[in-house]
Amino acid sequence: MEDLILSEGQYRQLLVGLRVTLSVLGWSFLLGVVLSLSVGVMRLSSNRVVRGVALVYVEFARGISSIILLFIMAYAIPILFGFQQGSRLLLASLALGLNMGGYGAEIVRGSILAVPKGQTEASIALNLTPFQRLRFVVLPQALRIILPPFGNLTIEILKGTALVSLIALTDLMQVVSIIRQQQLANQVSDVTGLFVNVLMIYFVIAQVINGVFRLAERALDRRFSSRPGDLPTLGGPATAAAGAGG
Amino acid sequence: MTAAPPSTSISEAPAGGRHRRWYRDPGRLVPVLLVLLGFAVLASVEAPRGRFRTDVIAGRDEAFSFEFAVSIIAPLGRGLYTTARATVLAFTITLVLGLVLALLRRSGSRLVRWPAAFVIEFIRSTPILVQFIFFQQLVRAIDGVSLGAVQILILVLGVHYATYASEAYRAGIDSVPKGQWEAAIALNLSPLTTWTRIVIPQAVPNVLPTLGNYLVAALKDAPIAGPVLGVPGILFAATAIRGDTFRQVEPFLLAGAGFLLVSLPAAWLVRRLEARVAYERT
Numbered sequence: 001m002e003d004l005i006l007s008e009g010q011y012r013q014l015l016v017g018l019r020v021t022l023s024v025l026g027w028s029f030l031l032g033v034v035l036s037l038s039v040g041v042m043r044l045s046s047n048r049v050v051r052g053v054a055l056v057y058v059e060f061a062r063g064i065s066s067i068i069l070l071f072i073m074a075y076a077i078p079i080l081f082g083f084q085q086g087s088r089l090l091l092a093s094l095a096l097g098l099n100m101g102g103y104g105a106e107i108v109r110g111s112i113l114a115v116p117k118g119q120t121e122a123s124i125a126l127n128l129t130p131f132q133r134l135r136f137v138v139l140p141q142a143l144r145i146i147l148p149p150f151g152n153l154t155i156e157i158l159k160g161t162a163l164v165s166l167i168a169l170t171d172l173m174q175v176v177s178i179i180r181q182q183q184l185a186n187q188v189s190d191v192t193g194l195f196v197n198v199l200m201i202y203f204v205i206a207q208v209i210n211g212v213f214r215l216a217e218r219a220l221d222r223r224f225s226s227r228p229g230d231l232p233t234l235g236g237p238a239t240a241a242a243g244a245g246g
Numbered sequence: 247m248t249a250a251p252p253s254t255s256i257s258e259a260p261a262g263g264r265h266r267r268w269y270r271d272p273g274r275l276v277p278v279l280l281v282l283l284g285f286a287v288l289a290s291v292e293a294p295r296g297r298f299r300t301d302v303i304a305g306r307d308e309a310f311s312f313e314f315a316v317s318i319i320a321p322l323g324r325g326l327y328t329t330a331r332a333t334v335l336a337f338t339i340t341l342v343l344g345l346v347l348a349l350l351r352r353s354g355s356r357l358v359r360w361p362a363a364f365v366i367e368f369i370r371s372t373p374i375l376v377q378f379i380f381f382q383q384l385v386r387a388i389d390g391v392s393l394g395a396v397q398i399l400i401l402v403l404g405v406h407y408a409t410y411a412s413e414a415y416r417a418g419i420d421s422v423p424k425g426q427w428e429a430a431i432a433l434n435l436s437p438l439t440t441w442t443r444i445v446i447p448q449a450v451p452n453v454l455p456t457l458g459n460y461l462v463a464a465l466k467d468a469p470i471a472g473p474v475l476g477v478p479g480i481l482f483a484a485t486a487i488r489g490d491t492f493r494q495v496e497p498f499l500l501a502g503a504g505f506l507l508v509s510l511p512a513a514w515l516v517r518r519l520e521a522r523v524a525y526e527r528t
Contacts, residue, residue, distance in 0.1 A: 063509045065466035068481060068502050075494040080309055155371055162373035166473050173376060180383070191383040199372045199380070206371035 004193045010179055017175030018201065024093050024161045024171065029154060031097025036104025036150075041134065043109045054105065061102020066160050070095040074167040092164040100157050104150065111145035112138055144220060151213030155206045162202075172198060288334050293327045298478070298486040304493055315496040318487055322497065325472075325483030326504050332399050332477065333465045339404025340460070344411025351416060366409040374406050374467055378474050399471040399479075407464045411457060418453035419445060451523050458516035462509055469501075480504060 006014075042054035073095040074088060115138050123137040165174035176198050183194065269275050298321040304311035350362035369377070381402050385393050393401070422445050430440040472482030484497035 059510060059513075060506070063506045063513060064502050065469055065505050065509075067467075067470050068498065068505055071481065071484070072498045072502050075488070076498045079495050082309075159371070159373040162375040163470065165375070166470075173373070173379075176376070177379075189387055191380070191387055195376065195380040195383070199368070199376060202372040202376065203368055 004196055006179075006193060006197055010194075013175050013179060014172060014198070014201070017170060017172040020089070020164075020169060020171040021161050021173075022205075024089060024096065024164055024169070025154075025158055027090065027093035028096035028100060028157055028161070031093060032100030032104055032153075032157065035097065035101025036108050037139075039101060039105035040108025040112065043105060044112060058102045058105050061098055062106070064099075066096060066099045067163050067166070069099055070163055070167060088164075088167060088169050092167060092169060096157055096160050096164075099160065100153060103153055103156075107146055107149045107153070108142070111142035114145050115141045140224060144217070144224070147213055147217050147220065151210055154209050154213070158202065158205055158209065172201065285334060285338075288331050291331075293324045293331070293478075295478075296324075298322075298325065298483040299490050300487065304491075304496075310495050310499075311493070314491075314493060315500055318497060318500060321487065322480060322483050322500055322504055325478060325480040325501075326508065328396070328477065329468045329472075329479035329481075330465065330508065332396055332471070332479065333403065333461070333468045336400045336404035336468070337407065337461050337464060339400070340407040340411050340464070341457070343405060343408035344457075345415050347408055347412035348415035348419065351412060352419065366412055369406060369409045374402065375470055375474060377402050377406060378471055382475055395471065395475040395477045398475055399468065399477050403464055403468060403471075406467075407460050410460050410463075414453050414456040414460070415449070417456075418449035421452050422448045455516055455520035455523055458512075458519055462512045462516065465509060465512070466505070469505075 039054045039057055042050050043058065045051050045054070070092060073091045077091070119137055119141065120133060123133040128137065161171060162173040164171050165177065168174075176194060179194060180191070183191075269278075300314065300317040300321065302311075302314050302317035304314035347362060347366055350358055351366065353359050353362070378398065382395075382398055385391055385398065426444055426448065427440070430444045435444070469479050469481035471477040472479045473485060476482065480501050484501040487497045488494045
Protein backbone atom coordinates (compact mmCIF):
# COMPACT_ATOMS: atom_id res chain seq x y z
CA MET A 1 0.00 0.00 0.00
CA GLU A 2 2.82 2.40 0.82
CA ASP A 3 3.92 2.21 -2.81
CA LEU A 4 0.89 4.29 -3.59
CA ILE A 5 2.12 7.25 -1.57
CA LEU A 6 4.77 9.34 -3.29
CA SER A 7 7.41 11.38 -1.55
CA GLU A 8 6.73 14.94 -0.46
CA GLY A 9 9.08 16.36 -3.07
CA GLN A 10 7.26 14.51 -5.80
CA TYR A 11 3.91 15.86 -4.66
CA ARG A 12 5.42 19.34 -4.71
CA GLN A 13 6.51 18.75 -8.32
CA LEU A 14 3.03 17.52 -9.21
CA LEU A 15 1.58 20.66 -7.67
CA VAL A 16 3.68 22.82 -10.00
CA GLY A 17 2.35 20.86 -12.97
CA LEU A 18 -1.17 21.03 -11.64
CA ARG A 19 -1.05 24.83 -11.71
CA VAL A 20 -0.19 24.81 -15.41
CA THR A 21 -2.91 22.26 -16.12
CA LEU A 22 -5.49 24.33 -14.26
CA SER A 23 -4.52 27.57 -15.95
CA VAL A 24 -4.75 25.96 -19.39
CA LEU A 25 -8.13 24.60 -18.34
CA GLY A 26 -9.25 28.02 -17.11
CA TRP A 27 -8.20 29.95 -20.20
CA SER A 28 -9.60 27.43 -22.65
CA PHE A 29 -12.85 27.21 -20.68
CA LEU A 30 -13.18 30.99 -20.78
CA LEU A 31 -12.54 31.12 -24.52
CA GLY A 32 -14.74 28.09 -25.07
CA VAL A 33 -17.70 29.63 -23.25
CA VAL A 34 -17.40 32.95 -25.09
CA LEU A 35 -17.13 31.16 -28.45
CA SER A 36 -19.96 28.76 -27.64
CA LEU A 37 -22.38 31.51 -26.73
CA SER A 38 -21.50 33.82 -29.60
CA VAL A 39 -21.25 31.16 -32.30
CA GLY A 40 -24.29 29.33 -30.97
CA VAL A 41 -26.33 32.52 -31.34
CA MET A 42 -24.72 33.24 -34.72
CA ARG A 43 -25.85 29.82 -35.94
CA LEU A 44 -29.45 31.00 -35.49
CA SER A 45 -28.94 34.39 -37.08
CA SER A 46 -31.28 35.45 -39.85
CA ASN A 47 -28.30 36.66 -41.87
CA ARG A 48 -27.07 33.94 -44.21
CA VAL A 49 -23.46 35.05 -44.18
CA VAL A 50 -23.27 35.07 -40.38
CA ARG A 51 -24.93 31.66 -40.27
CA GLY A 52 -22.51 30.31 -42.88
CA VAL A 53 -19.43 31.58 -41.06
CA ALA A 54 -20.65 30.02 -37.82
CA LEU A 55 -21.39 26.73 -39.55
CA VAL A 56 -17.92 26.56 -41.13
CA TYR A 57 -16.32 27.26 -37.77
CA VAL A 58 -18.39 24.61 -36.01
CA GLU A 59 -17.68 21.96 -38.64
CA PHE A 60 -13.98 22.82 -38.55
CA ALA A 61 -13.69 22.79 -34.76
CA ARG A 62 -15.61 19.55 -34.40
CA GLY A 63 -14.04 17.81 -37.36
CA ILE A 64 -10.41 18.38 -36.49
CA SER A 65 -8.64 16.41 -33.82
CA SER A 66 -7.72 18.53 -30.79
CA ILE A 67 -4.19 17.13 -30.72
CA ILE A 68 -3.60 18.09 -34.35
CA LEU A 69 -5.13 21.52 -33.78
CA LEU A 70 -2.74 21.89 -30.84
CA PHE A 71 0.26 21.05 -33.01
CA ILE A 72 -0.91 23.44 -35.72
CA MET A 73 -1.26 26.19 -33.13
CA ALA A 74 2.10 25.50 -31.54
CA TYR A 75 4.20 24.91 -34.66
CA ALA A 76 2.50 26.12 -37.85
CA ILE A 77 0.68 29.30 -36.78
CA PRO A 78 3.69 31.14 -35.28
CA ILE A 79 5.66 30.67 -38.52
CA LEU A 80 2.75 31.46 -40.82
CA PHE A 81 2.00 34.67 -38.99
CA GLY A 82 5.61 35.50 -38.29
CA PHE A 83 5.79 35.67 -34.52
CA GLN A 84 8.44 33.50 -32.96
CA GLN A 85 8.04 33.66 -29.21
CA GLY A 86 4.33 33.22 -28.66
CA SER A 87 3.26 32.05 -25.24
CA ARG A 88 2.84 28.30 -25.57
CA LEU A 89 0.36 28.33 -22.73
CA LEU A 90 -1.91 30.80 -24.48
CA LEU A 91 -1.53 29.07 -27.85
CA ALA A 92 -2.46 25.75 -26.25
CA SER A 93 -5.45 27.32 -24.51
CA LEU A 94 -6.47 28.87 -27.81
CA ALA A 95 -6.42 25.45 -29.50
CA LEU A 96 -8.42 23.75 -26.75
CA GLY A 97 -10.81 26.68 -26.49
CA LEU A 98 -11.44 26.70 -30.24
CA ASN A 99 -12.14 23.00 -30.00
CA MET A 100 -14.53 23.42 -27.08
CA GLY A 101 -16.28 26.33 -28.79
CA GLY A 102 -17.30 24.12 -31.71
CA TYR A 103 -19.01 21.56 -29.50
CA GLY A 104 -20.38 24.18 -27.14
CA ALA A 105 -21.93 26.19 -29.97
CA GLU A 106 -24.01 23.20 -31.00
CA ILE A 107 -25.16 22.71 -27.41
CA VAL A 108 -26.14 26.38 -27.13
CA ARG A 109 -27.92 26.27 -30.47
CA GLY A 110 -29.88 23.16 -29.53
CA SER A 111 -30.82 24.61 -26.17
CA ILE A 112 -32.02 27.91 -27.63
CA LEU A 113 -34.14 25.96 -30.11
CA ALA A 114 -35.61 24.01 -27.20
CA VAL A 115 -36.97 27.17 -25.56
CA PRO A 116 -40.64 27.40 -26.54
CA LYS A 117 -41.30 29.77 -29.39
CA GLY A 118 -44.00 31.58 -27.46
CA GLN A 119 -41.30 33.05 -25.23
CA THR A 120 -39.67 34.80 -28.16
CA GLU A 121 -43.03 35.91 -29.51
CA ALA A 122 -44.07 37.28 -26.14
CA SER A 123 -40.85 39.24 -25.80
CA ILE A 124 -41.32 40.66 -29.29
CA ALA A 125 -44.84 41.65 -28.26
CA LEU A 126 -43.36 43.35 -25.19
CA ASN A 127 -41.13 45.37 -27.51
CA LEU A 128 -37.83 44.04 -26.18
CA THR A 129 -34.79 44.60 -28.37
CA PRO A 130 -33.21 41.47 -29.87
CA PHE A 131 -30.41 41.69 -27.32
CA GLN A 132 -32.81 42.03 -24.39
CA ARG A 133 -34.81 39.13 -25.78
CA LEU A 134 -31.72 36.96 -25.75
CA ARG A 135 -30.28 38.19 -22.48
CA PHE A 136 -33.40 38.28 -20.32
CA VAL A 137 -35.80 35.80 -21.87
CA VAL A 138 -34.24 33.12 -24.05
CA LEU A 139 -30.78 32.52 -22.56
CA PRO A 140 -31.85 32.17 -18.91
CA GLN A 141 -34.26 29.45 -19.96
CA ALA A 142 -31.79 27.83 -22.32
CA LEU A 143 -29.16 27.78 -19.57
CA ARG A 144 -31.05 25.01 -17.77
CA ILE A 145 -30.57 22.78 -20.79
CA ILE A 146 -27.06 24.02 -21.51
CA LEU A 147 -25.52 23.30 -18.12
CA PRO A 148 -25.45 19.47 -17.92
CA PRO A 149 -23.80 18.87 -21.32
CA PHE A 150 -21.44 21.77 -20.62
CA GLY A 151 -20.22 19.97 -17.51
CA ASN A 152 -19.34 16.94 -19.61
CA LEU A 153 -17.69 19.16 -22.19
CA THR A 154 -15.55 20.81 -19.51
CA ILE A 155 -14.38 17.39 -18.37
CA GLU A 156 -13.46 16.59 -21.98
CA ILE A 157 -11.38 19.78 -22.01
CA LEU A 158 -9.74 18.77 -18.75
CA LYS A 159 -8.76 15.51 -20.41
CA GLY A 160 -7.54 17.49 -23.40
CA THR A 161 -5.20 19.58 -21.22
CA ALA A 162 -2.98 16.53 -20.77
CA LEU A 163 -2.12 16.88 -24.45
CA VAL A 164 -0.24 20.14 -23.88
CA SER A 165 2.63 18.12 -22.43
CA LEU A 166 3.29 17.01 -26.01
CA ILE A 167 4.08 20.58 -27.05
CA ALA A 168 6.57 20.95 -24.20
CA LEU A 169 4.45 22.66 -21.56
CA THR A 170 5.21 21.59 -18.01
CA ASP A 171 1.73 20.49 -17.08
CA LEU A 172 0.76 17.66 -14.75
CA MET A 173 1.43 15.01 -17.37
CA GLN A 174 4.84 16.43 -18.23
CA VAL A 175 5.78 16.41 -14.54
CA VAL A 176 4.76 12.76 -14.41
CA SER A 177 7.13 11.99 -17.27
CA ILE A 178 9.91 13.85 -15.46
CA ILE A 179 9.27 11.97 -12.22
CA ARG A 180 9.21 8.72 -14.17
CA GLN A 181 12.62 9.54 -15.64
CA GLN A 182 13.96 10.18 -12.15
CA GLN A 183 12.47 6.89 -10.98
CA LEU A 184 14.09 5.02 -13.84
CA ALA A 185 17.41 6.62 -12.98
CA ASN A 186 16.93 5.42 -9.39
CA GLN A 187 15.97 1.94 -10.59
CA VAL A 188 12.41 2.17 -9.31
CA SER A 189 10.53 -0.33 -11.44
CA ASP A 190 7.04 0.12 -9.97
CA VAL A 191 4.92 2.42 -12.12
CA THR A 192 1.55 1.81 -10.53
CA GLY A 193 1.97 4.19 -7.60
CA LEU A 194 2.84 7.21 -9.69
CA PHE A 195 0.15 6.68 -12.26
CA VAL A 196 -2.58 5.82 -9.77
CA ASN A 197 -1.76 9.10 -8.06
CA VAL A 198 -1.95 11.20 -11.17
CA LEU A 199 -5.06 9.44 -12.47
CA MET A 200 -6.67 10.10 -9.10
CA ILE A 201 -5.79 13.79 -9.39
CA TYR A 202 -7.49 14.02 -12.78
CA PHE A 203 -10.44 12.02 -11.49
CA VAL A 204 -10.88 14.29 -8.49
CA ILE A 205 -10.73 17.45 -10.63
CA ALA A 206 -13.33 15.92 -12.93
CA GLN A 207 -15.60 15.20 -9.97
CA VAL A 208 -15.13 18.75 -8.70
CA ILE A 209 -16.15 20.10 -12.11
CA ASN A 210 -19.14 17.80 -12.00
CA GLY A 211 -20.08 19.07 -8.56
CA VAL A 212 -19.72 22.72 -9.52
CA PHE A 213 -22.04 22.25 -12.47
CA ARG A 214 -24.56 20.41 -10.29
CA LEU A 215 -24.50 23.30 -7.82
CA ALA A 216 -24.96 25.77 -10.65
CA GLU A 217 -27.93 23.79 -11.90
CA ARG A 218 -29.49 23.82 -8.47
CA ALA A 219 -28.87 27.51 -7.99
CA LEU A 220 -30.49 28.13 -11.35
CA ASP A 221 -33.45 25.95 -10.46
CA ARG A 222 -34.01 27.94 -7.31
CA ARG A 223 -33.80 31.23 -9.14
CA PHE A 224 -36.09 30.29 -12.00
CA SER A 225 -38.09 27.63 -10.27
CA SER A 226 -40.94 27.76 -12.76
CA ARG A 227 -40.54 25.88 -15.96
CA PRO A 228 -41.73 27.18 -19.30
CA GLY A 229 -45.49 26.87 -19.25
CA ASP A 230 -45.83 26.91 -15.46
CA LEU A 231 -47.73 29.63 -13.75
CA PRO A 232 -45.74 31.81 -11.37
CA THR A 233 -45.64 30.01 -8.05
CA LEU A 234 -47.00 31.69 -4.99
CA GLY A 235 -47.09 28.91 -2.44
CA GLY A 236 -43.39 28.22 -1.87
CA PRO A 237 -41.42 25.06 -2.55
CA ALA A 238 -44.29 22.58 -2.29
CA THR A 239 -46.25 23.96 -5.21
CA ALA A 240 -43.05 24.54 -7.15
CA ALA A 241 -42.17 20.88 -6.80
CA ALA A 242 -45.66 19.83 -7.82
CA GLY A 243 -45.44 22.00 -10.90
CA ALA A 244 -42.03 20.64 -11.83
CA GLY A 245 -43.24 17.08 -11.49
CA GLY A 246 -45.94 17.45 -14.11
CA MET B 247 -46.51 6.70 -41.34
CA THR B 248 -49.78 4.84 -41.35
CA ALA B 249 -50.37 3.66 -37.84
CA ALA B 250 -51.58 0.08 -37.83
CA PRO B 251 -54.66 -0.49 -35.67
CA PRO B 252 -53.70 -2.24 -32.44
CA SER B 253 -55.63 -5.40 -33.26
CA THR B 254 -53.49 -6.28 -36.27
CA SER B 255 -50.14 -5.29 -34.81
CA ILE B 256 -49.87 -8.56 -32.89
CA SER B 257 -50.16 -10.79 -35.92
CA GLU B 258 -47.32 -11.00 -38.43
CA ALA B 259 -47.41 -8.18 -40.97
CA PRO B 260 -47.85 -9.31 -44.59
CA ALA B 261 -44.71 -10.27 -46.49
CA GLY B 262 -43.12 -7.28 -48.13
CA GLY B 263 -44.44 -4.98 -45.43
CA ARG B 264 -42.45 -3.11 -42.82
CA HIS B 265 -41.73 -6.22 -40.77
CA ARG B 266 -39.52 -8.03 -43.23
CA ARG B 267 -36.43 -9.47 -41.66
CA TRP B 268 -33.68 -6.93 -41.89
CA TYR B 269 -31.42 -9.03 -44.11
CA ARG B 270 -34.11 -9.19 -46.80
CA ASP B 271 -34.28 -5.42 -46.97
CA PRO B 272 -31.65 -4.14 -49.43
CA GLY B 273 -31.81 -0.71 -47.82
CA ARG B 274 -30.31 -2.22 -44.72
CA LEU B 275 -28.42 -5.20 -46.10
CA VAL B 276 -26.27 -3.13 -48.47
CA PRO B 277 -24.90 -0.73 -45.82
CA VAL B 278 -24.24 -3.62 -43.44
CA LEU B 279 -22.37 -5.55 -46.14
CA LEU B 280 -20.40 -2.45 -47.09
CA VAL B 281 -19.39 -1.87 -43.48
CA LEU B 282 -18.36 -5.51 -43.07
CA LEU B 283 -16.37 -5.45 -46.32
CA GLY B 284 -14.62 -2.23 -45.34
CA PHE B 285 -13.82 -3.71 -41.97
CA ALA B 286 -12.38 -6.89 -43.50
CA VAL B 287 -10.17 -4.88 -45.85
CA LEU B 288 -8.97 -2.60 -43.06
CA ALA B 289 -8.29 -5.46 -40.70
CA SER B 290 -6.27 -7.46 -43.20
CA VAL B 291 -4.34 -4.77 -45.09
CA GLU B 292 -1.62 -2.96 -43.21
CA ALA B 293 -0.10 0.27 -44.41
CA PRO B 294 3.23 -0.25 -46.17
CA ARG B 295 6.12 0.28 -43.81
CA GLY B 296 8.93 2.67 -44.42
CA ARG B 297 10.18 6.04 -43.30
CA PHE B 298 8.06 9.12 -43.67
CA ARG B 299 10.17 11.31 -45.90
CA THR B 300 10.24 13.48 -48.97
CA ASP B 301 12.98 14.44 -51.43
CA VAL B 302 11.59 17.87 -52.19
CA ILE B 303 13.57 20.68 -50.61
CA ALA B 304 11.71 23.92 -50.00
CA GLY B 305 13.25 27.37 -49.90
CA ARG B 306 14.25 28.49 -46.42
CA ASP B 307 12.32 31.72 -46.37
CA GLU B 308 9.12 30.29 -47.81
CA ALA B 309 6.48 30.14 -45.11
CA PHE B 310 4.40 27.67 -47.10
CA SER B 311 5.80 25.76 -50.08
CA PHE B 312 3.14 24.26 -52.30
CA GLU B 313 5.52 21.84 -53.98
CA PHE B 314 6.75 20.55 -50.65
CA ALA B 315 3.19 20.19 -49.42
CA VAL B 316 2.22 18.06 -52.41
CA SER B 317 5.24 15.83 -51.93
CA ILE B 318 4.31 14.91 -48.37
CA ILE B 319 0.71 13.93 -49.13
CA ALA B 320 1.66 10.31 -49.78
CA PRO B 321 3.55 9.67 -46.52
CA LEU B 322 0.90 11.51 -44.51
CA GLY B 323 -1.79 9.43 -46.20
CA ARG B 324 0.04 6.32 -45.15
CA GLY B 325 0.02 7.58 -41.57
CA LEU B 326 -3.67 8.46 -41.76
CA TYR B 327 -4.44 4.95 -42.95
CA THR B 328 -2.61 3.44 -39.98
CA THR B 329 -4.52 5.75 -37.61
CA ALA B 330 -7.88 4.91 -39.19
CA ARG B 331 -7.14 1.20 -39.20
CA ALA B 332 -6.19 1.14 -35.52
CA THR B 333 -9.32 3.15 -34.69
CA VAL B 334 -11.63 0.74 -36.47
CA LEU B 335 -10.01 -2.29 -34.85
CA ALA B 336 -10.22 -0.59 -31.45
CA PHE B 337 -13.88 0.08 -32.04
CA THR B 338 -14.69 -3.62 -32.28
CA ILE B 339 -13.47 -3.87 -28.67
CA THR B 340 -15.59 -0.83 -27.84
CA LEU B 341 -18.75 -2.33 -29.31
CA VAL B 342 -18.45 -5.63 -27.44
CA LEU B 343 -16.97 -4.44 -24.15
CA GLY B 344 -19.34 -1.48 -24.04
CA LEU B 345 -22.34 -3.81 -24.07
CA VAL B 346 -20.77 -6.00 -21.39
CA LEU B 347 -20.11 -2.95 -19.18
CA ALA B 348 -23.65 -1.71 -19.74
CA LEU B 349 -25.06 -5.08 -18.65
CA LEU B 350 -22.75 -5.16 -15.61
CA ARG B 351 -23.92 -1.69 -14.66
CA ARG B 352 -27.53 -2.83 -14.83
CA SER B 353 -26.83 -5.93 -12.78
CA GLY B 354 -29.13 -6.66 -9.87
CA SER B 355 -26.25 -7.08 -7.44
CA ARG B 356 -24.67 -4.00 -5.92
CA LEU B 357 -21.37 -5.83 -5.69
CA VAL B 358 -21.29 -5.83 -9.48
CA ARG B 359 -23.08 -2.59 -10.22
CA TRP B 360 -21.02 -0.24 -8.06
CA PRO B 361 -17.54 -1.34 -9.12
CA ALA B 362 -18.68 -1.26 -12.74
CA ALA B 363 -20.00 2.27 -12.29
CA PHE B 364 -16.76 3.37 -10.66
CA VAL B 365 -14.56 1.84 -13.35
CA ILE B 366 -16.66 3.44 -16.10
CA GLU B 367 -16.59 6.85 -14.41
CA PHE B 368 -12.87 6.61 -13.67
CA ILE B 369 -11.79 5.67 -17.17
CA ARG B 370 -14.15 8.23 -18.69
CA SER B 371 -12.89 11.15 -16.67
CA THR B 372 -9.14 10.63 -16.92
CA PRO B 373 -7.08 11.61 -19.98
CA ILE B 374 -6.45 8.92 -22.54
CA LEU B 375 -2.89 10.21 -22.88
CA VAL B 376 -2.16 9.21 -19.28
CA GLN B 377 -3.82 5.86 -19.85
CA PHE B 378 -1.65 5.21 -22.90
CA ILE B 379 1.56 5.83 -20.99
CA PHE B 380 0.40 3.98 -17.89
CA PHE B 381 -0.57 0.92 -19.88
CA GLN B 382 2.64 0.99 -21.88
CA GLN B 383 4.74 1.15 -18.71
CA LEU B 384 2.65 -1.60 -17.09
CA VAL B 385 3.14 -3.89 -20.05
CA ARG B 386 6.84 -3.15 -20.04
CA ALA B 387 7.10 -3.98 -16.33
CA ILE B 388 5.41 -7.37 -16.69
CA ASP B 389 7.79 -10.10 -17.79
CA GLY B 390 6.80 -12.30 -20.66
CA VAL B 391 4.23 -9.92 -22.08
CA SER B 392 5.18 -7.83 -25.04
CA LEU B 393 2.73 -5.74 -26.99
CA GLY B 394 3.51 -3.59 -29.98
CA ALA B 395 2.67 0.10 -30.00
CA VAL B 396 -0.28 -0.43 -32.32
CA GLN B 397 -1.67 -3.17 -30.09
CA ILE B 398 -1.44 -0.90 -27.04
CA LEU B 399 -3.21 1.84 -28.97
CA ILE B 400 -5.99 -0.53 -30.03
CA LEU B 401 -6.49 -1.91 -26.52
CA VAL B 402 -6.47 1.40 -24.65
CA LEU B 403 -8.55 3.26 -27.22
CA GLY B 404 -11.02 0.38 -27.35
CA VAL B 405 -11.45 0.21 -23.58
CA HIS B 406 -11.60 4.01 -23.20
CA TYR B 407 -14.45 4.35 -25.65
CA ALA B 408 -16.14 1.22 -24.30
CA THR B 409 -16.91 3.23 -21.18
CA TYR B 410 -18.58 5.87 -23.34
CA ALA B 411 -20.38 3.22 -25.39
CA SER B 412 -21.66 1.54 -22.23
CA GLU B 413 -23.54 4.71 -21.29
CA ALA B 414 -25.01 4.86 -24.78
CA TYR B 415 -26.10 1.22 -24.63
CA ARG B 416 -27.59 1.82 -21.21
CA ALA B 417 -29.68 4.69 -22.52
CA GLY B 418 -30.71 2.52 -25.46
CA ILE B 419 -31.76 -0.37 -23.23
CA ASP B 420 -33.66 2.00 -20.95
CA SER B 421 -35.49 3.37 -23.98
CA VAL B 422 -37.10 -0.01 -24.69
CA PRO B 423 -40.65 0.36 -23.36
CA LYS B 424 -41.45 -1.47 -20.16
CA GLY B 425 -44.34 -3.23 -21.84
CA GLN B 426 -41.88 -5.12 -24.01
CA TRP B 427 -40.25 -6.64 -20.94
CA GLU B 428 -43.60 -7.46 -19.42
CA ALA B 429 -44.78 -9.06 -22.66
CA ALA B 430 -41.63 -11.16 -22.78
CA ILE B 431 -42.32 -12.36 -19.24
CA ALA B 432 -45.96 -13.02 -20.08
CA LEU B 433 -44.90 -15.11 -23.08
CA ASN B 434 -42.57 -17.07 -20.79
CA LEU B 435 -39.47 -16.24 -22.83
CA SER B 436 -36.16 -17.11 -21.25
CA PRO B 437 -33.90 -14.21 -20.22
CA LEU B 438 -31.55 -15.03 -23.09
CA THR B 439 -34.35 -14.93 -25.65
CA THR B 440 -35.70 -11.75 -24.11
CA TRP B 441 -32.36 -10.05 -24.53
CA THR B 442 -31.41 -11.37 -27.95
CA ARG B 443 -34.80 -11.27 -29.64
CA ILE B 444 -36.69 -8.50 -27.88
CA VAL B 445 -34.50 -5.95 -26.12
CA ILE B 446 -31.26 -5.73 -28.11
CA PRO B 447 -32.92 -5.56 -31.56
CA GLN B 448 -34.95 -2.59 -30.32
CA ALA B 449 -32.20 -0.93 -28.30
CA VAL B 450 -29.33 -1.05 -30.79
CA PRO B 451 -30.85 1.00 -33.65
CA ASN B 452 -31.47 3.86 -31.22
CA VAL B 453 -27.88 3.67 -30.06
CA LEU B 454 -26.25 3.51 -33.50
CA PRO B 455 -25.94 7.28 -34.10
CA THR B 456 -24.34 7.81 -30.68
CA LEU B 457 -21.93 4.97 -31.33
CA GLY B 458 -21.14 6.52 -34.70
CA ASN B 459 -20.31 9.79 -32.97
CA TYR B 460 -17.98 7.94 -30.62
CA LEU B 461 -16.27 6.28 -33.58
CA VAL B 462 -15.51 9.73 -34.98
CA ALA B 463 -14.34 10.87 -31.54
CA ALA B 464 -12.09 7.81 -31.23
CA LEU B 465 -10.59 8.60 -34.61
CA LYS B 466 -9.75 12.05 -33.30
CA ASP B 467 -8.06 10.66 -30.20
CA ALA B 468 -6.07 7.98 -32.03
CA PRO B 469 -3.24 10.26 -33.30
CA ILE B 470 -2.22 10.95 -29.68
CA ALA B 471 -0.57 7.55 -29.72
CA GLY B 472 1.88 8.81 -32.37
CA PRO B 473 4.15 10.97 -30.22
CA VAL B 474 3.48 8.96 -27.06
CA LEU B 475 3.74 5.34 -28.11
CA GLY B 476 5.40 5.65 -31.49
CA VAL B 477 2.48 4.35 -33.55
CA PRO B 478 3.29 5.38 -37.14
CA GLY B 479 0.02 7.25 -37.51
CA ILE B 480 -0.68 10.63 -39.06
CA LEU B 481 0.77 12.76 -36.28
CA PHE B 482 3.86 10.57 -36.10
CA ALA B 483 4.28 11.02 -39.84
CA ALA B 484 3.98 14.79 -39.50
CA THR B 485 6.53 14.98 -36.68
CA ALA B 486 8.89 12.65 -38.56
CA ILE B 487 8.76 14.89 -41.64
CA ARG B 488 9.32 17.88 -39.41
CA GLY B 489 12.38 16.27 -37.86
CA ASP B 490 13.70 15.33 -41.29
CA THR B 491 13.22 18.62 -43.11
CA PHE B 492 12.91 21.24 -40.35
CA ARG B 493 9.68 22.40 -41.97
CA GLN B 494 6.72 22.42 -39.64
CA VAL B 495 4.00 24.44 -41.35
CA GLU B 496 3.08 22.06 -44.16
CA PRO B 497 3.08 18.72 -42.31
CA PHE B 498 0.78 19.88 -39.53
CA LEU B 499 -1.55 21.89 -41.74
CA LEU B 500 -1.88 18.96 -44.13
CA ALA B 501 -2.40 16.56 -41.25
CA GLY B 502 -5.29 18.75 -40.12
CA ALA B 503 -6.71 18.91 -43.62
CA GLY B 504 -6.41 15.15 -44.06
CA PHE B 505 -8.22 14.71 -40.81
CA LEU B 506 -11.08 16.92 -41.87
CA LEU B 507 -11.31 14.92 -45.11
CA VAL B 508 -12.03 11.80 -43.09
CA SER B 509 -13.99 13.08 -40.11
CA LEU B 510 -16.35 15.46 -41.92
CA PRO B 511 -17.81 12.78 -44.24
CA ALA B 512 -17.94 10.41 -41.27
CA ALA B 513 -19.87 12.97 -39.23
CA TRP B 514 -22.17 13.54 -42.18
CA LEU B 515 -22.91 9.81 -42.44
CA VAL B 516 -23.67 9.69 -38.73
CA ARG B 517 -26.13 12.58 -39.12
CA ARG B 518 -27.89 10.74 -41.93
CA LEU B 519 -28.09 7.64 -39.78
CA GLU B 520 -29.50 9.77 -36.97
CA ALA B 521 -32.18 11.21 -39.22
CA ARG B 522 -33.07 7.76 -40.47
CA VAL B 523 -33.34 6.21 -37.04
CA ALA B 524 -35.45 9.13 -35.85
CA TYR B 525 -37.70 8.65 -38.88
CA GLU B 526 -38.18 4.95 -38.26
CA ARG B 527 -39.01 5.50 -34.63
CA THR B 528 -41.94 7.75 -35.41
